Amino acid sequence: MVYVSRKEHFNAAHKLYNPAWSREKNLDVFGPCANENWHGHNFDLIVTVKGVPDPETGFVIDLKKLSLLIRQEVTDKLDHKNLNLDVEFMKDKLASCENLIMEIWKILAPKISTISKFGVLHALRLYETPRNYVEYFGEPN
Amino acid sequence: MVYVSRKEHFNAAHKLYNPAWSREKNLDVFGPCANENWHGHNFDLIVTVKGVPDPETGFVIDLKKLSLLIRQEVTDKLDHKNLNLDVEFMKDKLASCENLIMEIWKILAPKISTISKFGVLHALRLYETPRNYVEYFGEPN
Amino acid sequence: MVYVSRKEHFNAAHKLYNPAWSREKNLDVFGPCANENWHGHNFDLIVTVKGVPDPETGFVIDLKKLSLLIRQEVTDKLDHKNLNLDVEFMKDKLASCENLIMEIWKILAPKISTISKFGVLHALRLYETPRNYVEYFGEPN
Amino acid sequence: MVYVSRKEHFNAAHKLYNPAWSREKNLDVFGPCANENWHGHNFDLIVTVKGVPDPETGFVIDLKKLSLLIRQEVTDKLDHKNLNLDVEFMKDKLASCENLIMEIWKILAPKISTISKFGVLHALRLYETPRNYVEYFGEPN
Amino acid sequence: MVYVSRKEHFNAAHKLYNPAWSREKNLDVFGPCANENWHGHNFDLIVTVKGVPDPETGFVIDLKKLSLLIRQEVTDKLDHKNLNLDVEFMKDKLASCENLIMEIWKILAPKISTISKFGVLHALRLYETPRNYVEYFGEPN
Amino acid sequence: MVYVSRKEHFNAAHKLYNPAWSREKNLDVFGPCANENWHGHNFDLIVTVKGVPDPETGFVIDLKKLSLLIRQEVTDKLDHKNLNLDVEFMKDKLASCENLIMEIWKILAPKISTISKFGVLHALRLYETPRNYVEYFGEPN
Numbered sequence: 001m002v003y004v005s006r007k008e009h010f011n012a013a014h015k016l017y018n019p020a021w022s023r024e025k026n027l028d029v030f031g032p033c034a035n036e037n038w039h040g041h042n043f044d045l046i047v048t049v050k051g052v053p054d055p056e057t058g059f060v061i062d063l064k065k066l067s068l069l070i071r072q073e074v075t076d077k078l079d080h081k082n083l084n085l086d087v088e089f090m091k092d093k094l095a096s097c098e099n100l101i102m103e104i105w106k107i108l109a110p111k112i113s114t115i116s117k118f119g120v121l122h123a124l125r126l127y128e129t130p131r132n133y134v135e136y137f138g139e140p141n
Numbered sequence: 142m143v144y145v146s147r148k149e150h151f152n153a154a155h156k157l158y159n160p161a162w163s164r165e166k167n168l169d170v171f172g173p174c175a176n177e178n179w180h181g182h183n184f185d186l187i188v189t190v191k192g193v194p195d196p197e198t199g200f201v202i203d204l205k206k207l208s209l210l211i212r213q214e215v216t217d218k219l220d221h222k223n224l225n226l227d228v229e230f231m232k233d234k235l236a237s238c239e240n241l242i243m244e245i246w247k248i249l250a251p252k253i254s255t256i257s258k259f260g261v262l263h264a265l266r267l268y269e270t271p272r273n274y275v276e277y278f279g280e281p282n
Numbered sequence: 283m284v285y286v287s288r289k290e291h292f293n294a295a296h297k298l299y300n301p302a303w304s305r306e307k308n309l310d311v312f313g314p315c316a317n318e319n320w321h322g323h324n325f326d327l328i329v330t331v332k333g334v335p336d337p338e339t340g341f342v343i344d345l346k347k348l349s350l351l352i353r354q355e356v357t358d359k360l361d362h363k364n365l366n367l368d369v370e371f372m373k374d375k376l377a378s379c380e381n382l383i384m385e386i387w388k389i390l391a392p393k394i395s396t397i398s399k400f401g402v403l404h405a406l407r408l409y410e411t412p413r414n415y416v417e418y419f420g421e422p423n
Numbered sequence: 424m425v426y427v428s429r430k431e432h433f434n435a436a437h438k439l440y441n442p443a444w445s446r447e448k449n450l451d452v453f454g455p456c457a458n459e460n461w462h463g464h465n466f467d468l469i470v471t472v473k474g475v476p477d478p479e480t481g482f483v484i485d486l487k488k489l490s491l492l493i494r495q496e497v498t499d500k501l502d503h504k505n506l507n508l509d510v511e512f513m514k515d516k517l518a519s520c521e522n523l524i525m526e527i528w529k530i531l532a533p534k535i536s537t538i539s540k541f542g543v544l545h546a547l548r549l550y551e552t553p554r555n556y557v558e559y560f561g562e563p564n
Numbered sequence: 565m566v567y568v569s570r571k572e573h574f575n576a577a578h579k580l581y582n583p584a585w586s587r588e589k590n591l592d593v594f595g596p597c598a599n600e601n602w603h604g605h606n607f608d609l610i611v612t613v614k615g616v617p618d619p620e621t622g623f624v625i626d627l628k629k630l631s632l633l634i635r636q637e638v639t640d641k642l643d644h645k646n647l648n649l650d651v652e653f654m655k656d657k658l659a660s661c662e663n664l665i666m667e668i669w670k671i672l673a674p675k676i677s678t679i680s681k682f683g684v685l686h687a688l689r690l691y692e693t694p695r696n697y698v699e700y701f702g703e704p705n
Numbered sequence: 706m707v708y709v710s711r712k713e714h715f716n717a718a719h720k721l722y723n724p725a726w727s728r729e730k731n732l733d734v735f736g737p738c739a740n741e742n743w744h745g746h747n748f749d750l751i752v753t754v755k756g757v758p759d760p761e762t763g764f765v766i767d768l769k770k771l772s773l774l775i776r777q778e779v780t781d782k783l784d785h786k787n788l789n790l791d792v793e794f795m796k797d798k799l800a801s802c803e804n805l806i807m808e809i810w811k812i813l814a815p816k817i818s819t820i821s822k823f824g825v826l827h828a829l830r831l832y833e834t835p836r837n838y839v840e841y842f843g844e845p846n
Contacts (some may be wrong), residue, residue: 001523001559001560001562002521002525002557002559003557003558003559003560004222004520004521005380005556005557005558006554006555006558007553007554007555008254008560009270011179011180011182011270012179012180012181013154013178013179013180014181016339016340018338018339020338021395029339030339030495031346032220032221033221035221035222035223035227037154037220037222037223037226037227038154038178038179038181038182038223039153039154039220039221039223040152040153040155040179040181040182041152041181041182041183041385042182042183042270042271051523053519053525054520057441057452057453057517057518058439058441058516058517058519059521059522059541060517060521060523061559063555064183064454079173080172080173080176080180081176081178081180082176082178082179084177084182086444091146093340095327095340095342096335096338096339096340096341097286098284098335098340098341098342098387099335099340100285101284102284102335109433111199122538125223125438129150129152129183130183130289131288131289131290132289133287134284134285134286134287134342135284135285135286135330136283136284136285137283137285139283140489142805142838142841142842142845143806143807143839143840143841143843144840144842145803145837145838145840146801146837146838146839147836147837148836148837148842149836150834157621157622159621161620170621170626171621189840193722194801194803197723197725198721198723198734198735198799199721199798199799199801199803199804200798200800200801200803201803203835205736214632234622235621235622235623236622237617237621237623237625238568238643239566239568239617239622239623240617240622242618243566248669265675268739271571271682272570272571272572273569273627274568274569275567275569275572275624276566276567276568276569276612277565277566277567277649277757278565278567280565289832293744293745293746293834294744294745295718295742295743295744295745296745298480298481300479300480303478311480313479313487314785315785315788316785317786317791319718319786319787319790319791320718320743320745321716321717321718321745321784321785321786321787322716322718322743322744322745322746322785323745323746323747324710324718324746324747324835325836344495358799361737361744362737362738362740362744363740363744364740364742364743364744366739367742368711369461375481376480376481377481378476378480378482379427380425380427380476380482380483381476381481382482383425384425384476389834396507396731403788411714411716412430413430413431414425414428414430414486415427415428416425416427416428416431417425417426417427417428417471418424418425418426419424420428421424422798428628432693434603434604434605434693435603435604436577436602436604437599438704455643455644456644458644458645458646458650459705460577460645460646460649460650461577461602461604461646462575462576462577462602462604462644462645462646463575463576463577463578463602463603463604463605464575464605464606465605465606465691465693465694468600501595502596502603503599503603504601505599505602505603507599509601513640541683544606552573552575552606553606568718580762580763582761583777584761592798593762593771594762597794640767642802648769657722658762659763660758660762660763660764661788662707662709662764662765663710663762666758674711677776692801694712695712695713696706696710696711696712697709697710698707698710698765699707699708699709699710700706700707700708701706701708701822
């Protein structure tokens with residue numbers, strides 16, 4: 001079993017805001033992240049696929065295909081977008097990194113098999129800044 | 142003459158949009174950077190001060206004081222903000238990095254002498270992403 | 283279960299020195315790290331907390347609170363300090379990264395619940411240099 | 424149990440090419456990576472050893488010895504080399520990162536005990552570029 | 565005058581070899597860099613353009629256009645290539661970074677005006693490794 | 706004229722302390738940097754040499770020789786040392802980065818000609834942390 005990873009990036013705006021709360025409570029809980037005029041980040045997304053290498057190619061997964069898949073299915077939908085307003089799969093969700101990474105998993109996990117017969121999605125890591133990041137490994141069945 | 146540099150950062154939203162143009166022309170010129178719902182970045186700002194070291198301290202400038210000055214005068218006004226809507230000194234200006242760095246110069250250049258008798262502002266470098274950045278050295282008198 | 287990480291840093295002096303040994307044996311075992319006049323590093327500390335996101339905030343843990351906790355309980359006690367001489371919780375211990383990371387765990391693990399009802403400490407990573415680092419996941423009960 | 428890691432690097436040429444296939448099929452599958460005149464990378468290799476720290480040194484493993492071992496046994500044999508033509512242990516293997524990391528494991532795993540009585544090899548991470556990397560944790564017995 | 569920079573990358577093989585010398589002299593002068601079976605690197609190229617920002621766009625140069633120009637004219641011709649064998653503009657030249665950066669200048673300098681009426685090429689920086697790089701500012705007329 | 710740079714590093718302890726002042730004044734001016742038990746950093750030193758490439762090698766300077774020169778003359782004397790106590794050329798000087806970089810210049814500038822007939826020392830850059838650095842270009846004659 002070898003683990004293969006690819007890093008992609010996207011630049012997006014968001015705010016942390018719970019619409020069930022008053023503006024004051026949002027500012028109290030989320031601080032400057034609740035700024036109603038938004039702020040933004042350069043996000044980095046690392047996708048890790050695990051599997052046994054294909055003996056004919058030496059690959060668990062073709063990283064050019066994985067890069068293309070991540071762009072088409074995920075980062076093209078997030079890049080130069082507003083996570084709260086422009087992204088179908090984040091609709092009605094708090095735009096936290098925790099919620100975002102779980103939604104990205106739902107999109108990518110079933111698609112890996114379309115580009116690799118040997119690999120399955122193992123982990124996602126999402127950097128919001130160089131000092132803050134989240135990881136997700138899916139849920140046990 | 143020694144050159145001393147300090148890096149600070151801020152996370153902000155912006156869009157590139159010329160209000161004198163139609164929405165179509167803005168999208169044509171600025172592409173996804175003109176997304177009306179904004180996008181954002183983790184910006185890094187490097188401030189370089191030059192001067193002869195003070196023989197009593199060995200310092201051209203005290204970097205703790207320089208860090209505090211940059212935060213109070215510049216990055217606290219940009220961090221978790223919208224460069225087009227929330228920033229007094231960017232009002233009525235296109236929110237490009239070129240315009241932003243020239244405004245930051247105007248703020249910082251006269252303040253360096255308040256924290257160092259030996260240093261003058263030499264250069265600013267502003268990273269919008271790890272792959273895109275601008276530099277400014279002021280204008281000749 | 284989502285894993286949330288925050289990076290903090292501190293700059294410290296130390297030496298590797300076993301007081302039960304002669305100076306010669308220390309130099310023989312630890313090499314230049316045993317220099318009696320000390321040396322130092324820019325340390326980076328990554329703290330990882332795991333948990334289920336709070337549905338009201340989308341957070342496993344508030345990273346501003348986690349950052350503050352790490353600073354108050356750990357890095358303020360290490361920054362611009364001598365790990366052998368100035369740090370209460372390293373007293374009478376060899377100032378190796380292995381020993382330091384296990385002590386940091388003892389401090390942080392019980393405090394995470396004071397700032398998050400959803401998260402528990404999962405991992406620590408401590409960089410001594412960009413090329414040398416240690417990780418600790420606690421001990422099984 | 425503490426996990427201790429050391430990063431080393433090497434610069435090498437390679438191509439991805441299955442000799443059982445036609446030139447056309449190689450170009451079709453591997454794209455520009457199959458360029459018959461080779462291409463190359465700055466590879467980074469991170470070696471992680473786990474164990475209980477030696478109470479006399481505070482070390483799971485002496486990182487200077489680990490660095491020397493990695494250089495002598497692995498990176499000196501890969502640095503400024505052609506992975507397809509010059510490397511004994513890659514002979515007759517597709518020069519993918521997946522195959523390379525599994526061969527490096529075979530070399531290093533039995534040698535760790537020669538320099539540490541407390542540590543065993545836990546993981547390898549091999550960066551081909553800053554955006555593409557593989558990891559290997561050995562095989563269950 | 566503002567200076568605007570864009571970073572691109574390419575992965576290539578090369579060797580340092582003077583065909584006027586014996587194999588022994590090449591190995592003596594260039595060491596492992598003369599390995600006849602090649603070695604390679606992940607190169608980073610930073611292109612800096614200077615000028616006065618266009619008042620209508622706030623741009624010295626459109627970085628998307630600059631990125632495209634660098635790719636089409638330079639990095640697509642170097643990526644996954646052998647600098648000694650595959651690159652027209654390096655023919656009959658020693659494949660050192662110094663020679664490469666001067667050839668890249670000759671290609672890019674006259675093309676900048678095709679994508680910006682305000683900018684001129686100011687500097688190139690070429691990283692062969694994170695620790696070795698060259699810079700070129702053209703020649704005075 | 707091409708500019709060629711090499712990065713080396715060293716890990717050292719120091720404190721900022723003017724012996725002509727009281728302990729209180731030192732703490733007042735230098736803050737935690739005056740801690741009498743020292744602190745330390747991972748320093749990075751970038752040395753830039755400029756010149757016309759040698760037509761026989763394509764080199765302004767052989768970077769392996771430059772690396773060796775920097776280590777022998779500078780970083781071996783600083784690595785795992787105390788800048789205030791262990792370093793001959795910093796004796797009786799305040800251990801600031803400004804003073805250190807000027808002393809390194811005095812050592813390296815006259816030695817470059819011993820390893821290159823084409824290059825002269827152009828610049829030094831010394832990182833104390835990833836966010837604080839100084840540069841020096843020598844003095845006009």
